[in-house]
Amino acid sequence: MQGQVVVVTGANAGVGRAAARAFADAGAGCVALLARDRERLESTAQEVRAAGAKALVVEVDMADAAAVERAAERVEAEAGPIAVWVNNAMATIFSPVGEITPEEFARVTEVTYLGTVYGTMSALRRMRSRNAGTIVQVGSALAYRSIPLQSAYCGAKHAIRGFTDSVRSELIHDNSAIRISMVQLPGVNTPQFEWCRTKIHQHPQPVGTVYQPEVAARAIVWAATHYRREIYVGLPAVVSIVLNKMLPGVLDKVMARRAYEQQFTAEPIPADRPDNLFHPVPSPYRAHGSFERRAHASSPQLWTSLHRDLVGSVLALAAVSTLAWTLLPRRRLRR
Template sequence: MNGEIVVITGASAGVGRAAARAFAEAGAGWVVLLARDADRLQDTCAEIERCGARALAIALDVADAAAVEAAAERVERELGPIAVWVNNAMATIFAPVEDISPEEFARVTQVTYLGTVYGTMSALRRMRARNAGTIVQVGSALAYRAIPLQSAYCGAKHAVRGFTDSIRCELIHDKSAVRITMVQLPGVNTPQFEWCRTSRTHHPQPVGTVYQPEVAARAIVFAATHDRREVQVGLPSVMTILGSKVAPGLLDRMLAQRAYEQQFTAEPIPRDRPDNLFQPVPGGFGAHGCFGERAKNASPQLWTSMHRDVLVPALAVAGVSAFAWLMRRPRRRALPPRR
């Protein structure tokens, strides 16, 4: 990162906090942390500084466009040009659509979708002027394949993908050197399952293979520093995205039958459990959630994707060499027929 300035939204916990550490370890000079909870932001600052970078915490709600713009203005005024802006903040609610109020649906959309829009607009105002910079949208496999009980979140992530594709076309049209990319995540072991709002009576959980947030963080740093249109994390994400294109109707029926139960553990939760939809939940939440025992620390698929520029030529050379070797092998002469 060569001492550059990185801004991350939703940086006080989960994937955002892991990404903040990863950027610091990759050589960022300043990591600017945007989130609502001031105490957790200060804890994250301490982690960043232990990793060798400097940190600035700005407490705000990404659904407030004026606050996001003011933060961007402050960063460039006090620290310098923003090199990377990561839109990571999200909110969700686990409930059938008939159990979601208009206010709840609007709030998920404002944070997950409009928060990304506002961050992108503030970053673009500055990056376009100097024709440099990268915007990373933290997405999900659910941006391609929606699942039941998360209609607000899935709708917002689909919207983020459409918005990002549109902006990318505009940048290409203008021959801009500013780059925008999206990272599609699988299920990740973060605190969101401990504080998300739900109308159900049992503890929410990630579906399928679960990864530690450091895996997602590596993908985000890679996307910020390499020219990739999109980075997909984990084989489940790849298969989900592929399945949504090849057999969407079949996936509809499979998810209708299985996804209700798969999104919850057998552990009941109290009805008065606090959630973070409108206000942050106080407490010492970090990058990790409560599913560490089943979470994977690495993704072979991600490693392969990150190294494809080396692997593809190497495989091509290996294939050509194997073909040439087969062609050089002496052929056995056919035996004369017996009389």
């Protein structure tokens, strides 16, 4: 990452903010921060600069294709060639599908899915001429296993996975050196649960084991500097994805019985709580949300995945050593 230019969308809070800091820590020369909330972006920029990198704040709505293209032009004009583009911006709504308006459904889709499409297209326009660069899509276990009350978000994440697979095949067909990867996240302690739109009068929460945004950020930076088609973050994400491939019908019933109550705390929230679906809302939250006590700062599964060559070598050595110890006594007895 030394001296390279990185673009992170949705960089004002949560995983995007943690990833921006992580890229600065990894030696990036400049981290371009894209999101709607300028004040919070400026705060992220201070953290990036404190880590030793330059920061470029670009206020943009990722649902606006023309604005995304202008943002990419500005980044290259002011910072230099984009080496890494991270598509992380998202929006969601907690609600039964029958209570979601067409405008709400469209907005979640435009930000989460089309924002990723527009970001990828703008990145590719610049990377193709250089035949170099990396695009990282921030996904979710929900890109494989949907859950009730998040139909718009789950649909968008599924769409990102399908879109990314198609783009990857095109790059392979063209013998392109551009790499594209997708990082599938588990539940993460981000502020989205504080300001997302919800029609359930209880406080939303991440499902299952919760991880800090820095865990996701480590996977994102690794994906930008190594090539792997997909990275699963956290054992719960792995289990969810694998079980859905094996027993999707069973999981449909499990989700129907358990996933409703697991997505909400007992804390009530007012029906008129401000949300960020169409406009940013002020809040004290930065990278972390309000689930600090539950959130894990590390993932043994992720460490094992990112170091699988080392783990494989150690296991192979252990197997050979065990076999040798098993056979040696028999040879001695024969003598």
